[in-house]
Amino acid sequence: RTGNILAMATAPTFNPNKPSASKGSLRGNRAVTDIYEPGSTSKIMTAAAVIEEGKLKANSKITVPPVLVRGGSTFNDSEKHGTLRLTFAGVLAKSSNIGTIQASEKIGAKTLYSYLKKFGIAEPSGLNFPGESRGLLPALKNWSGTSFPTIAFGQGLSLNSIQATSVFATIANGGVRVEPRLVAGTTGNDGKFVEAAQSRRVEVVSPATARTVTDMLESVVSDGGTAPMARIPGYRVAGKTGTANRVDPACGCYRGYTASFIGFAPADNPQLVVSVTLQAPKRGHYGGMLGGPVFKRVMSFALQDQRIPPTGSKAPALKLTW
Known part of the structure; x- marks a missing residue:
């Protein structure tokens, strides 16, 4: 809600007292300098855009074929399957590329592009950190026949970890994007604390859309989703x-x-957002299997450290299939 970054770390890192002993690629803060294609974490922007435009709801029914041909290329999901009958919530929970493409076609390339820009893709994050990258999003006029379906599920665009985290913070914040900040304020010699300027706030989607997307994201950590290992006992996680x-x-x-x-x-x-990014993992490669447990460990610590209690409520039981 404040945009404050409470912690940021990269590994492997370097010894600032002996910078020459490390590779040049390790000397920057890669959370802000390095960009990458996000993959399925980007699907929440597509989902938010489709819902905000009133084209689909969480329980909307989508028939997902085994493959989908667009722009002369064949798209498939991470695992082979027959025809699936998923709700829109199920498409997100099971991370279906095909279902996401089908959903994105409800709004078209131009509208999707406009929402990506609203979420801050290929724009300065507002952090003003030295060496920060803006990310990459091809101009709409340069999109090829496969750009639209590919970008809809998170390939063909690039961002840094701060930008990716900001997207989720926007949904957590009721659809309002708050620029991130590293410094909350300064304390002078007189001991007086002076708060830094408030972060800029921009509404990207409505609170209702943000709530719906949040409900769908809770399904991701359900038994039927791709990351049950990210669940935290006693807390609702999206x-x-x-x-x-x-x-x-x-x-x-x-x-x-x-x-x-x-x-x-x-x-x-929502009180805290945690982002985990692993580059070129050696054992396995699925985000749920590798990133989920790390998220659970870090978020569990952060919730205790910040003294944030469980709310005691239950997650909505959205239908994932029909």
Whole structure:
């Protein structure tokens, strides 16, 4: 709600007292300098846009075929399947690329592009950190026949970890994007604390849309979703997994994966957002399997550290299939 960044870390890191002993690529703050294709964590922007435009609801029925051909290319999901009958909530919970493409076609490329910009993609985050990257989002006029379906499920665009986290913070904040800030204020020699300027706030989607997307994100950590291992006993958690092909800067080609999980808690009264991004993991590559447990550990600590109690309410039981 404030945009305050309570903690930010990258690993491996370097010894600032001996910078020459480390690779140059390790000397920056990669959470703000490095960009990556987000994969399925980006699907919440597509979902929010479709819901905000009134084209689908969480319980809308979608028939998901085994494959989908668009722009001369064949798209599929991470695991082969027959025809699936999913609700829109089920599409997000099971992270269906095909279902997300079908949903995005309800609003079209131009509208999707406008929402991505509203969420801050390829725009300065407002953090004003030295060396911060803006990310990449091709101009709409340069989209190819496969750009629209690909961007809808999180490939073909790039962002940094702060931008990705800000997207989830926007949903957690009732649809209002609050620019992140590192410094809450300063204390002078007289001991007087002076708060830093308030972060800029922009409404991206309505509170109703944000609430619906949050309910859908809670389904992701349900038994029927892709990240039950991100659940935290006693707390309601809303989040999304991401598994994307990774661009290797050494060759400029796809090599390996980016695995991620971003979520917030308590889902019914959001206080904290935690983002986990793993580049080129060696054992496995799915965001739920790798990022989910890390999220759980960090978020569990943060909730206790900030003395945030469970709300005691139960997550909505959304239908994922029909």
